[in-house]
Each structure stands twice: as structure tokens, then as C-alpha cells.
Amino acid sequence: xxxxxxxxxxxxxxxxxxxxxxxxxxxxxxxxxxxxxxxxxxxxxxxxxxxxxxxxxxxxxxxxxxxxxxxxxxxxxxxxxxxxxxxxxxxxxxxxxxxxxxxxxxxxxxxxxxxxxxxxxxxxxxxxxxxxxxxxxxxxxxxxxxxxxxxxxxxxxxxxxxxxxxxxxxxxxxxxxxxxxxxxxxxxxxxxxxxxxxxxxxxxxxxxxxxxxxxxxxxxxxxxxxxxxxxxxxxxxxxxxxxxxxxxxxxxxxxxxxxxxxxxxxxxxxxxxxxxxxxxxxxxxxxxxxxxxxxxxxxxxxxxxxxxxxxxxxxxxxxxxxxxxxxxxxxxxxxxxxxxxxxxxxxxxxxxxxxxxxxxxxxxxxxxxxxxxxxxxxxxxxxxxxxxxxxxxxxxxxxxx
Amino acid sequence: xxxxxxxxxxxxxxxxxxxxxxxxxxxxxxxxxxxxxxxxxxxxxxxxxxxxxxxxxxxxxxxxxxxxxxxxxxxxxxxxxxxxxxxxxxxxxxxxxxxxxxxxxxxxxxxxxxxxxxxxxxxxxxxxxxxxxxxxxxxxxxxxxxxxxxxxxxxxxxxxxxxxxxxxxxxxxxxxxxxxxxxxxxxxxxxxxxxxxxxxxxxxxxxxxxxxxxxxxxxxxxxxxxxxxxxxxxxxxxxxxxxxx
Ligand SMILES: Nc1ncnc2c1ncn2[C@@H]1O[C@H](COP(=O)(O)OP(=O)(O)OP(=O)(O)O)[C@@H](O)[C@H]1O
Ligand SMILES: [Mg+2]
Numbered sequence: 089x090x091x092x093x094x095x096x097x098x099x100x101x102x103x104x105x106x107x108x109x110x111x112x113x114x115x116x117x118x119x120x121x122x123x124x125x126x127x128x129x130x131x132x133x134x135x136x137x138x139x140x141x142x143x144x145x146x147x148x149x150x151x152x153x154x155x156x157x158x159x160x161x162x163x164x165x166x167x168x169x170x171x172x173x174x175x176x177x178x179x180x181x182x183x184x185x186x187x188x189x190x191x192x193x194x195x196x197x198x199x200x201x202x203x204x205x206x207x208x209x210x211x212x213x214x215x216x217x218x219x220x221x222x223x224x225x226x227x228x229x230x231x232x233x234x235x236x237x238x239x240x241x242x243x244x245x246x247x248x249x250x251x252x253x254x255x256x257x258x259x260x261x262x263x264x265x266x267x268x269x270x271x272x273x274x275x276x277x278x279x280x281x282x283x284x285x286x287x288x289x290x291x292x293x294x295x296x297x298x299x300x301x302x303x304x305x306x307x308x309x310x311x312x313x314x315x316x317x318x319x320x321x322x323x324x325x326x327x328x329x330x331x332x333x334x335x336x337x338x339x340x341x342x343x344x345x346x347x348x349x350x351x352x353x354x355x356x357x358x359x360x361x362x363x364x365x366x367x368x369x370x371x372x373x374x375x376x377x378x379x380x381x382x383x384x385x386x387x388x389x390x391x392x393x394x395x396x397x398x399x400x401x402x403x404x405x406x407x408x409x410x411x412x413x414x415x416x417x418x419x420x421x422x423x424x425x426x427x428x429x430x431x432x433x434x435x436x437x438x439x440x441x442x443x444x445x446x447x448x449x450x451x452x453x454x455x456x457x458x459x460x461x462x463x464x465x466x467x468x469x470x471x472x473x474x475x476x477x478x479x480x481x482x483x484x485x486x487x488x489x
Numbered sequence: 490x491x492x493x494x495x496x497x498x499x500x501x502x503x504x505x506x507x508x509x510x511x512x513x514x515x516x517x518x519x520x521x522x523x524x525x526x527x528x529x530x531x532x533x534x535x536x537x538x539x540x541x542x543x544x545x546x547x548x549x550x551x552x553x554x555x556x557x558x559x560x561x562x563x564x565x566x567x568x569x570x571x572x573x574x575x576x577x578x579x580x581x582x583x584x585x586x587x588x589x590x591x592x593x594x595x596x597x598x599x600x601x602x603x604x605x606x607x608x609x610x611x612x613x614x615x616x617x618x619x620x621x622x623x624x625x626x627x628x629x630x631x632x633x634x635x636x637x638x639x640x641x642x643x644x645x646x647x648x649x650x651x652x653x654x655x656x657x658x659x660x661x662x663x664x665x666x667x668x669x670x671x672x673x674x675x676x677x678x679x680x681x682x683x684x685x686x687x688x689x690x691x692x693x694x695x696x697x698x699x700x701x702x703x704x705x706x707x708x709x710x711x712x713x714x715x716x717x718x719x720x721x722x723x724x725x726x727x728x729x730x731x732x733x734x
Contacts, residue, residue: 096594100583107582295578299639302542302572303595304564483545 089312093305097313101287105321111282115321119275119329124336144209145216148186151179151202155191159199162224163189163217177202180210187213189221268449269442270416272329276380277387277412279325280318281405284391287314289404297486311392311477318388326380330373375448375458382465383441387415389472396479399488434460437468490647490678491518491541495550497702498536510536512702513550518678518695520646523669525693526682527726533702534682535575538651541680542572554647568596571640575651575682578632581625585616585635588624589642596643603642610638613668630661637665641672648672648679654688666692686722696722698729705729 105111151173154160164170173179176188180202187210188202199221203214230240291297300310391408398404415438429447434440440461447453479485498511511533518524526534539545541552543563551558557565580588586607593603611617614634619627627635637653650669654662669692673679683689689696690710697707706716706729714720717728 092597093595096591100580100587100591103587104580104582294581295574295576296580298539298544298574298577299572299592299636300595301544302567302570302574303592304568304597305595306564487539487545 089306089309093309094313094316097305097310098316101314101317102320104286105283105317108282108286111286111321114282115279115325116328119279119325120332122275123271123329123333127336141208141212142216145186145212148209148213149184150213150217151176151185151188153190155193156197158228159189159191159221159224163220166216166220168217168220176200180204186210187217189217268330268333269445271333272326272445273383273438273442274412274416275329276322276326276384277391277415280322280384280388280391281408281412283321284318284388285395285398285401285404285408287317288392288395289398290401292398292486293400301486307481308477311473311480315385315388315392315473315476318392319384322384322388323380326384330376372448375453376445379441379444379448379461379465382462382469383438385469386437386465386472389469389476393472393476393479396476396485397488429457431456431460435464437465440464490520491524491552491554491680493517493537493541493550493552496537496540496547496552497549498533498540498545499548509702511540511547514699514702514704515550516697516704516707518680520678521673521676522694523673523679523681523692525689525696526680526699527684527686527689527696527722528682528699529684529730532699534699535651536702537699538572538574538649538680538682541566542570542574542649543567569645570647570649571643571645573636573640573648573650573653575655577636579624579627579635582623584621584623585611585627585631585638586620588635589638592639593642596645598643606642606644607638610641613641613671614638614664630657633657634661634665637668641668646677648677648681650679651682652684653681654683654685662688686726690722698726700730 105115146167148169149171150163150168152160152163152170153173153176154163160170171179171185173185173188176185176190179185180188181204183204186204186207188200190200190202192198192200201214201217201221204210205214229243233240233242291300301307391411394407394411395404398407429443434443434457440457444453444458444461447457494515496511496514497509499507499509501507514533514537516524526537528534536545540547541554541559543559543566547560551560553559554566555569557569559566583591589607589610590603593606598606611620614637616631616634616638619631622631624632624635633653633656637650640648640650648669653669654665657665666688669679669681681689681693695707695709696713698705698713706713708716710722713722713725713729717725719725719728
């Protein structure tokens, strides 16, 4: 390898990428907008959906057959529109009422609440009705106790509290880690894809490869120069994605909870608070960066070797698109709950990287798994690089007509 | 300078099976000479030139350029040549100047020398008006001039030019022919493939007629006239191909 030649090839290919709109979009624009859009979308959607369901619920008719006046009164006071009916269940089934309440005589009397669980608004109305009924029952119990001269405290002899030992960081890491690892691996592949395609199949299609091959540059220098540029764009994508994620979660204005929803229950606010506890300190970032490097070399070399087979950019795209799914599938598996990561599982490329990112963020990464991941990905990189170089030396690949 | 001996190339493809694209070709080209490889479509011109430029490996036979063997010393061979392939593209997102700077550094020119040579070839090929326009905005002629400039840039002793004037208008073609004659004057060894009769007659010191991968005849125009008994190159060519004029 001659440094001046390598530098010339690297410089030229990088310039080419920086002027390629398609490559820039997948490398810079997509990583910068995907995450804010995703989080912003979820943040807006969840409260909006809740508010809508609740609004609709309050406008629904409630079909009733109630004999106890106190219950009827309680429901009416809460603002529900009651419609008397002989067959409450049928009314809900036929959607002529959003929900239904039926009282069956007995000791004690039994009250059924009918909902159509497949309908958000009906479910919300059912929840609301149950809340009102529970409140009514509690009030009645308290009244009875007071009448008998007994202190209300007998109702709560002890309090049960649920304490989650996972801790804030682990919870946040679990959420963030699986999302991050998965999205990063996906975006790294798509971010490098256009660069690689343009340098291989694209050059073949535009017939610019021949002049380069007839120059004094060695094949190994050409492959190295081009793959270095591919690695650069993959790493640039990874860094931009990470940065955009961190920025969105820490700073972006996430809309507050919708009207009528208790702040503590707002899932987005909750998510954000948890995510805020993730320590993106130097050692975590450094470890993640270490994971990225062999992964980027492997992805770049593999995509290079595959797209070299294609005669045109389009053909190359059809070869690489399934690769993205092959990569994503194991990365998705990493999100499965209860999956125990063993060193053997760390031999699976891409999956191992998204798992390690997950592990680093939850603080659960074992050094054995880390080492196996690094070693495996480095070995795959070396093999893929060899393959790419071998293909680049094969005239049947370069001059396929 | 170029010595080709018994060069053959066979391709295998699923439809045609194995076939000889170049069949036992032998010729040589001296310094200060333009040798024309004249042949119809599919004759094997491009395949021959690609083997000489070390892009394809010969199935048998070999060749030397400036004494370097194309099979055993491909890197040294590539350092000796300026190569222009018939259907060669240009970097669309780079300007002619950037393209030449890149190839200058691949050929080991330092920045100062590269700049001087770039100015020289731009002047010679009348390229200054579009030197800084991106490749995808250039016309066919401008692109072809850039491709020629790239082959001449590092002042190589051997030029391998595959149909350098194809698709060009007469003024632009003349411009390129002038550059070739200029290179010949300065002692370059030039292998020039074409299927344009006038061009071969006008530019080439000797001509090799190739058809179906085989060299049918080699010589000066005089030699070819004597051999076939015809006067004009067009008639000579058709005669050698076994077609009635
Ligand atoms: N990479 C390849 N694979 C298979 N066959 C090939 C390949 N390249 C060329 N050929 C075949 O070799 C023969 C010679 O082709 P070549 O391109 O050398 O002809 P040519 O003289 O340059 O023709 P033209 O004047 O059309 O440029 C043709 O039959 C062609 O189909
Ligand atoms: Mg040709």
C-alpha cells in the first residue's frame, strides 16, 4: 500500500460522495430526522389518541337497566347520558350504545358493565363507568362504617408498594438500548449503501472503472481506498444518528400530556424522564464506538463485495436491499424480552453489536460477551475484506457484460 | 516498444459457450510510430487493447510494453501507458480539472508538475472554457477531450487509444488527431484502434486489419495495396474481410 495513492483515492471518492445527493440524504438527512420524527410522533400521538378516546367516551350513550336509585343518580351526576333499555347487552353489541350497565338483583346485587373492547371509545367509557361505580361503593362503605362508629383505618391494615429493583438506568437502558441498537444498525447499513453502490456498480454502469484499473494504482489500494470511504460514511451515519437521538431525548420540546391525563401517567413524559437518566458518559460512548468500528468495516466490505457483482446501480440495489433485512432480523430478535445473551450468541454478526449497545446502556454487558463480539466482528471484517479484494481482482466480475 | 506475440483471449458465456475473441495475434509498434488496429465491430480490437492495458489476462501468449511483461509485471506496465477505452465514462460529479488532478496523483505527479501538465493539455486540446464544469454537464466532445487529456497527462511513453474519435464531429476529431500526431512527434509509441478508414489512412504509419480475432494483414498502406491489389483502404479492408467491394 502506497500512502499517496491511497490518499488520492480516498480524497476523490469522498469528494464524489459529498456531491452525491442520494448518498448525502441517506447518510446525513435520514439519521438527523428519523429519530426526532419518531419520538415527536409517538409523543404527539399517544396523548392525542387518549384525549380523543376520552372525548368520544363522554359523548356516548350508556344503555342502562338499574333498579337502585343511588347508583343511577351517581352515574348521572358524573355526566353520563343514560338511556334505559330492556336488553343492555344487545344495545352495546349493536353499537346503539357505547357501553352498558345492568343491575341484577340479589344479595349483594351484581352489576355488569358492558363494553366493546375492540373499540377505544367504548373501552374508555367502560373504564370511566367502573371508576364511578368503585367510588360509589367506597363511599357507601365509609358511610356504613361511620354510622356504626368504626374508624375508616380498618380498611387499610397495611399498604402494598411495588418496588422495581431494575432501577432507572436499567429501565431506560432497556428501552433506549433496544431501540438504539436496532435503529443504529439499520441506519448504518442504509447510510453506507448508496456510497458503496455508487463506488462499485455505479462506476461499472457509468464505465468509469476501466480508467482507474488501467492506472498505476494497485487493485488492493483501490479496494482499500474505496472501503475506507464506505467506512467513513457508515461511521458518519452512526455518529449523526447517536447525536440526533441524544439531542432529541435531552432537548427537544416534547408536548405535555393531553388534557385530563395525569402527568405521572403520561407515557411520553415517563419515557423521557427515564431516558434522561442514561449516562452517556465518555466510557459508555467509547465502548459503543469500539463496537461500531469492526461492524462498519464488516458492513462496508460485505456490501462492497455484493454490489460489485451488479452491472448497474439498480441491480446493486436489488442485491443489497434483502441484505438490510438479513441484518435487521437478528437485530430485531435482540429486542425479545427474556433473551439471555451468551458468548456463543455473540458470534452472530449485527445481532451481537445491537445486543452489546443494549448491554452497555443497561450496564449489563459482560466483558466475555464484549470480547467475543469484537473478535467475531473483526474476523468477519477480515474475511469480507479478503472477499472484496478477491472479487475486485476477478476480470469476470469487473467486465461482466 | 510494444511487442505482442501469440496473444489470445477466449471468453466463456452461457449462450455462446467458449469462443476466441482474440486469436493468436502478433505485431509490434515502435517508438515514434502510430499503429492502427482496423477492424469491424466485434473483431477483438477492444479485447486486445484491454489485455495490453493489463485489464484482462491473456488466455495464452503475452506482450511486453517498454520491456515489461503484461502478465508478470502488470504494475510496471500500467506506469508506462496512457489508456483510453472506447466506451469510457467520466466522473459526473468531478470537473475535468479535478479528474486530471486525481489521475495525476495516481501516476505519481507532484502538485506542481501536475498543475503545469494540466495547463499544457488544456491548452493543447482547447479545454479551458469547460475545465471547471462538472462532468455530467459536458457534451460528448468535451467528455472525450477530457478522456484524452487524462491519457496524455502524465506524458507516458506508450499510448493505447481505443476509437478515440468515435461519436465526435469533424473539428473535435481533428483536434484529437492533432494531439495524437503531436505525441507521435515527441516519440511516443501509439496503438490506435478505429474502424474509420480515412482516419487510419491519415494517422497511421502501419495498419493491422483484424477480423474475428485474427490479424488478416499488417503493413504500411503501400504493403497493403501490394498484397491486395486494391487502391483505397476501404477496398483493401473489404477484400481482406473476404467481402466484395
Ligand atoms: N467481457 C466479455 N465477456 C464475454 N465476451 C466478450 C467480453 N468482451 C468482449 N467479448 C466478445 O469478444 C468479441 C470481441 O469484442 P471486442 O469488444 O474486442 O470487439 P471490438 O473489435 O472492440 O468491437 P467494436 O468495434 O464494436 O468496439 C465479441 O464477440 C464480444 O462479444
Ligand atoms: Mg471496441
